[in-house]
Structures are given as structure tokens and as C-alpha cells.
Amino acid sequence: MLDDELAEMIENLRELGDDHATVEAKRAGTKLPKSVRETLSAFANTSGGVLVLGLDEATGFQATGVQDAAKLAADLCAMCSEDMEPPLRPLIQTHRFEGVDLLVAEVAELDPAAKPAHCRGTSMAQGSFVRVADGDRKLTPYEVHVLLANRGQPREDEQAVPGTNIEHLDTPLVETFLSRIRRRRARAFAHLDATAALRRAKVLVADELSLAGLLALGEYPQEFFPQLMLTFVHYPTKTGPEPSSGARFIDNVAAEGPIPVILDEALIALRRNMSRRSTVLGAGRADTWEYPEAALREAIVNALVHRDYSAISHGTQVQVEMYPDRLVIRNPGGLHGSVSEENLGEEGTSSARNATLLKILEDVPLPGSDRPICENRGSGIPTMLAALREARLNPPRFDDNIATFTVTFPNHTLMGEEVVRWIGSLQEPGLTESQCHGLAMLYHGETLNNQTYRNANDLDSRIATSELGDLVSRELVVPTGGRRHARYRLAEGLVPEATEEHEDEAGALSQRTNRRKELLRALGDEECTRAELVNRTGLTDRTVSRWLSNLVREGVLAMTEPSTRSPNVRYRRTGQSTLDEAAEQ
Structure with missing residues (x-):
């Protein structure tokens, strides 16, 4: 970590007034605090x-x-290697900051095959912690179980279900399944009879059904696992039941049967409870559902297929909850393998917790369709994001907390008339469509970082970084959280509440962010570097750089060197414009 990165991080801590998920500060004079472990x-x-x-x-x-940085660093190094299992190897450095020494340890996330890290001398259940918001929380026994299961490829879906046999399968589903695998994978299945083919596909384990076979093709899996189903509840208020009227819910559905039937019943319930809305699309408008069905289908399939099916979770169902402002889909078991919140939706990112179940469902069609439940592995999240982009809706929020994985769809149009009018009031020419989408996300109170910006606009990391940097230089957004964990918020004065009732003020605000006059005054008749102008104006380097480029392009300023990347390049006035004339441009 560089000194300026540390200074930026501490400035952010002071601004927030609290630790956050990726930074923890502790007072430590001569010894390590007990809570460091x-x-x-x-x-x-x-x-x-x-x-x-x-x-x-x-x-x-x-x-x-800290009083003796070298000793404290040695103590911390010993703690990481001797008191932690597995041993940790953080990067430990001493930084001079505001006249004192700070000890900084950068701790990397463990590989899933090594989790959970825990304190030696205690049991794994008692000594394992997870970061939640700004604090450390002890893992529950179930969370420890999930992490241990993630060390390898779970096989619960391949286990035989006692008391089942081929008679517990849904005959039409099985016939369709066998027809498809014999046609699509003729070399492996065309010459086998039905029973042999079902054994090879791992629907049968000897003479009993596998859990995957029962869930995908069973007539009524809930006969053996009553809670392996999906529940849908439509609540009347943002917090759930309506306390004044006593209305607990608007609709309540328990979707049972094999996964194809559960998916079909869930989508029927959602259609029944969704309304249609108008969305601005270019010069026209279109009527769409509150949530695109393609996005909902993929989210529900993911929840059913990638949920934890270990015995400890058999009492938990997939939950779908509809509120006036959001739709929540939750399943037991967090993300598996190499998949994380940060790389969800990226090309080539895929990891199946229940590989056998997924393989079977690739040849099980949706009810009333030839389209399989699961098509191409790794395509679910990209399909979901693409459907939301096409409908001009915000991307979903993903929350992986080890024990559960949650997808939340906000219920508002990304580019409705109100947002289009607000963006226009900013009077910022040259914004890309993806930048407008990013501003719209912030307008609606959504979290914006590089990952969510990429997902919302289908951009690679390089373009996303450049466009977010341009929004910062325009003083439309403000980064927080440090360079590597940057999040963005609307600049002060651009909050929606101010623009809804005072659109003229929003236009005036854009004029106040015209920095030509400030830069020319700071420059005067001298030649200055960009760094010198940053110091004189108090503006950010990105903002100064943007306005210097504008003034050079307009002929108001000239550079002493042809490259703007050189830190030694100096700027001077050309004399082609007076100060007042330049300020009015």
C-alpha cells in the first residue's frame, strides 16, 4: 500500500466516522489488541x-x-503464523502518518479450499469469524459447515434417497428426458434401455433415486423432503404485513413438485402479482412488466439449482418475497467455488455446487416448452443482467453471506421520465449512455462501484474505470472507500430531493461547476503545472486535468510540452481571450 492510498483510506474513515467492511482500525500502543485474531x-x-x-x-x-513498530510487526507476524489455522501471510508495513508510525496489514482472502480461518486453541465453530459491515461476527455452525463443504465438490445431490424407486418418477418428464439424452448424447445413451440410461445419468443409484433425480424428475419430492420447495409471499408494505389493517400478505403460494413444476408455479404467481409500467425508450415509450420474466426465471432457477442440499439445510425452502419497492429471492447456501459477488456475471465464471442436478436439468424442458431448465453453464447471471438492461431497469443486488445467497430486484425504472429530466438538468454534454445509467442508479439510491457499473452496462473493467473517472472529473460523483474498494455517491447538491422541486437550481448548479474562471484566476499571468493548480484551487487532480484539457482545446491555454502526461508540463495563457470572456464560455 502506498502512503497516499493510506491517507485516502484514513480520510474516508474519518468522513464516515466508522470502520467499514474492508478496513479495521485499532488503537495499539505497545501490544496487539486481543481482538486482532x-x-x-x-x-x-x-x-x-x-x-x-x-x-x-x-x-x-x-x-x-505505535511505539515500537518493528516489535509489533514481529508480534503480528507470529500471531498470523502461530495462532491462526491455516497460517495467514498478510503484507505488513510501517507507514509514517501525521508524525507517528502506523502498522498496516493487508490480509488476503483465503482460497475456498482453505476456509474457514480460525483461531488455534479454540474449536473451529468458536474461533471462526466473518466480516459483516464494520464488525467481526462469529460464524454459526451451519456457516462453518458450508465453508467446509466448499473445500471440494459437494456430492449430496448424487446420494441415494432411501425408500425411493423408479415408481416415484414422473412418467411424462422421464420420457421427455430420455428422448432428449438419446438424441443429444447418442453415443452414451442411444443403445441403453430406460433403467440403464437413468443409472448412467445418475437419476438412479442402484435401484433408488438420487436426490438430483428425485428433485428434477420426481412426481412429488416433498413426500420425502417436505421443505425442499419454494414459497412466494406478496407483502402489502415495504416492511411486510400491514399493521393497521392486520393484512399479513396479498398473496401466498407454496410451490411443490419437481423443479420444473416449482419454477412454472413460481412464475405464474409472479405474473399474477406484477403490474405493467411505461418506460422511456429513446424517443418513444414501451409497456413492460415490473420485472422482466427472463430475469426472474434465471434467478429462480439459480436459487433452486445452486442452493445447499446438504442434510442440515433440508428444513429450509427457497423464498421469494415481493414488496412494493423490491423483489427478493433467497436460497440456503452462499456462492460456491470460484464464484464471488465481485465476478458474478463475468464471462467464463461458473461453479456448480450441485453438478449432477445441473447436468440432469440440461435435458429437462420447461413446462409447455422445448427449452431446457438449464441451458449453458454460467449463462444465468449474464442473461438476467441483459434482460434488466434491455428493460432499462436497475441491476439486481447480490448478497452472499455464506449461509444464504440473496438476489434483490429494485422496483423502479432506471430511465423513467423523471430521471431523464434530471440528467438533462445537469447540463453535462457528452455523457455516454452507460454514464447516464450510472447516474440513474445513484438517483434511485443504489450502490455504485466498478462491478455494479460493469454489470449494469455490459462493459469491461478498463472502460468502466475510465467512464467513472470522467464522472468524478465532472464533479458529478464522489468516490469513497479508497482506490481498490471505491464506491461512488452523487456530489453534494445533486441529490434527487434537490432537483425534484428546484430544477432551475440544478441547472444553476451545473454552471457553478464550470471551473474555467477558477483555474484562470489561479494561473494568472504565470506558468504553472497541473499539481500547482491543484494546490492553488483545492480541486481534485481529475477535475483540474479535465478543465485544463478543455481550455487547451479552446485555445485559451497553451502547454509548454506536447504531452499532458508529463508532470513537468506547464500551462500558460495564450492571450486570445480575456479572463472574463473565458469565464463566460
Whole structure:
């Protein structure tokens, strides 16, 4: 970590007034705090993080420093290697900050095959922690179980279900399945009779059904596993039941049967409870469902197929909850394997917890269709995101907390008339369509970072970084959280509440962010570098760079060197425009 990165991180902590998910600050004068072990475990079990020793959270993250940085670093190194299982290898550095020494440890996330990291001397259940918001929380026994299961390829879906046999299969589903695998995979299945083909496809284990076979092709799997189903509840308010009227829900459905039937009944319930809305599309408008069916189908399939099917979770169903402002789909068991919240939807990212179930469902069609339940592996999330982009809706929020995985669809149009009018009031020419989408997400209160921006607009990381940087330079958004974990919020004064009732003020705000006058005044009749102008104006480097480029392009300023990348290039006025004339441009 560089000194300026640390300074930016501490500035963000002071602004927020609290630790956050990837940064933990602790006061440490001469010895390591007892809670350091918990934080090391939590960072290693979640997505990694930075531990800063020598900052006092109680006094607003004042830099109190550490007295003997070398000794404390050695103690921390010993703790990571001797007190943690598996041993951790963080990058530990000493930084001089505000006249004192700070000890900074960058803890990497463990490989799934090594989780959970826990404190030696205690049981795995008692000594394993996870990072939640700004704190460390002890893992539950079920969460420890899920992490241990993720060390390899789970096989619960291949296990035989006692008491079942071929008579418990749904005959029409089986006939369709056999027809498809004999046609699509003739070399492996065309010469086999029905029983042999079902055994080879792992629908049968000897003479009993596998769990995967029962769930995909069984006539009524709930006879053996009553809670392996899906529940749908439509609530009347944003918080659930209506307390004044006593209405608990608007609709309540328990979808049972094999997975194809559960999926069909869930989509029927959703259609019955959704309304249609008008969306601005270019110069026209279109009527669409609140949520695109393609996105809902993929989300429900993912929840049913990738949920945890270990015995400890057999009492938990997939849950679909509809509220006035959102739709939530939740399944037991977090993400599996190499898939994480950060790479969901990226090309080539796929990991199947229930590989046999997924393989069977590739040849089981949706009810009333020739389209299989599962098509191409890894295509579910991209299909979901594409459907939402096409409908001009916000991307979903993904939340993986080990024990459960949740997909939340916000219920609002991304580019409705109100948002289009607001973006126009900013008077910022040259914004790309994806930048407008990003601003619209912030307008609706959504979280925006590089990953969500890429997912919302189907961009690669390089273009997303460039476009987000341009929004920062235009002073439309403000980054928080440091360079590697940057999140973005609307600049002060651009919040929707201000623009809804005072559109003229929004237009005036855009004029106030015209920095030509400030830069020309700071430059005067001298020659200055960009860094010098940053110091004189107090503006960010990106903002100064953008306006210098504008002024050079307009002929108001000239450079002493042809390359704007050189830190030594100096800027001077050309004399072609007076200060007042330039300020009016």
C-alpha cells in the first residue's frame, strides 16, 4: 500500500466516522489488541481487508501511533503464523502518518479450499469469524459447515434417497428426458434401455433415486423432503404485513413438485402479482412488466439449482418475497467455488455446487416448452443482467453471506421520465449512455462501484474505470472507500430531493461547476503545472486535468510540452481571450 492510498483510506474513515467492511482500525500502543485474531479470521474468511494499528476510533480515528513498530510487526507476524489455522501471510508495513508510525496489514482472502480461518486453541465453530459491515461476527455452525463443504465438490445431490424407486418418477418428464439424452448424447445413451440410461445419468443409484433425480424428475419430492420447495409471499408494505389493517400478505403460494413444476408455479404467481409500467425508450415509450420474466426465471432457477442440499439445510425452502419497492429471492447456501459477488456475471465464471442436478436439468424442458431448465453453464447471471438492461431497469443486488445467497430486484425504472429530466438538468454534454445509467442508479439510491457499473452496462473493467473517472472529473460523483474498494455517491447538491422541486437550481448548479474562471484566476499571468493548480484551487487532480484539457482545446491555454502526461508540463495563457470572456464560455 502506498502512503497516499493510506491517507485516502484514513480520510474516508474519518468522513464516515466508522470502520467499514474492508478496513479495521485499532488503537495499539505497545501490544496487539486481543481482538486482532478475530479480525484476521474475519478478513480471511470474507473478501480480505486492511488492518490499521495506531488509529483510535474513539477519538475520530486520531493517529495515536505505535511505539515500537518493528516489535509489533514481529508480534503480528507470529500471531498470523502461530495462532491462526491455516497460517495467514498478510503484507505488513510501517507507514509514517501525521508524525507517528502506523502498522498496516493487508490480509488476503483465503482460497475456498482453505476456509474457514480460525483461531488455534479454540474449536473451529468458536474461533471462526466473518466480516459483516464494520464488525467481526462469529460464524454459526451451519456457516462453518458450508465453508467446509466448499473445500471440494459437494456430492449430496448424487446420494441415494432411501425408500425411493423408479415408481416415484414422473412418467411424462422421464420420457421427455430420455428422448432428449438419446438424441443429444447418442453415443452414451442411444443403445441403453430406460433403467440403464437413468443409472448412467445418475437419476438412479442402484435401484433408488438420487436426490438430483428425485428433485428434477420426481412426481412429488416433498413426500420425502417436505421443505425442499419454494414459497412466494406478496407483502402489502415495504416492511411486510400491514399493521393497521392486520393484512399479513396479498398473496401466498407454496410451490411443490419437481423443479420444473416449482419454477412454472413460481412464475405464474409472479405474473399474477406484477403490474405493467411505461418506460422511456429513446424517443418513444414501451409497456413492460415490473420485472422482466427472463430475469426472474434465471434467478429462480439459480436459487433452486445452486442452493445447499446438504442434510442440515433440508428444513429450509427457497423464498421469494415481493414488496412494493423490491423483489427478493433467497436460497440456503452462499456462492460456491470460484464464484464471488465481485465476478458474478463475468464471462467464463461458473461453479456448480450441485453438478449432477445441473447436468440432469440440461435435458429437462420447461413446462409447455422445448427449452431446457438449464441451458449453458454460467449463462444465468449474464442473461438476467441483459434482460434488466434491455428493460432499462436497475441491476439486481447480490448478497452472499455464506449461509444464504440473496438476489434483490429494485422496483423502479432506471430511465423513467423523471430521471431523464434530471440528467438533462445537469447540463453535462457528452455523457455516454452507460454514464447516464450510472447516474440513474445513484438517483434511485443504489450502490455504485466498478462491478455494479460493469454489470449494469455490459462493459469491461478498463472502460468502466475510465467512464467513472470522467464522472468524478465532472464533479458529478464522489468516490469513497479508497482506490481498490471505491464506491461512488452523487456530489453534494445533486441529490434527487434537490432537483425534484428546484430544477432551475440544478441547472444553476451545473454552471457553478464550470471551473474555467477558477483555474484562470489561479494561473494568472504565470506558468504553472497541473499539481500547482491543484494546490492553488483545492480541486481534485481529475477535475483540474479535465478543465485544463478543455481550455487547451479552446485555445485559451497553451502547454509548454506536447504531452499532458508529463508532470513537468506547464500551462500558460495564450492571450486570445480575456479572463472574463473565458469565464463566460
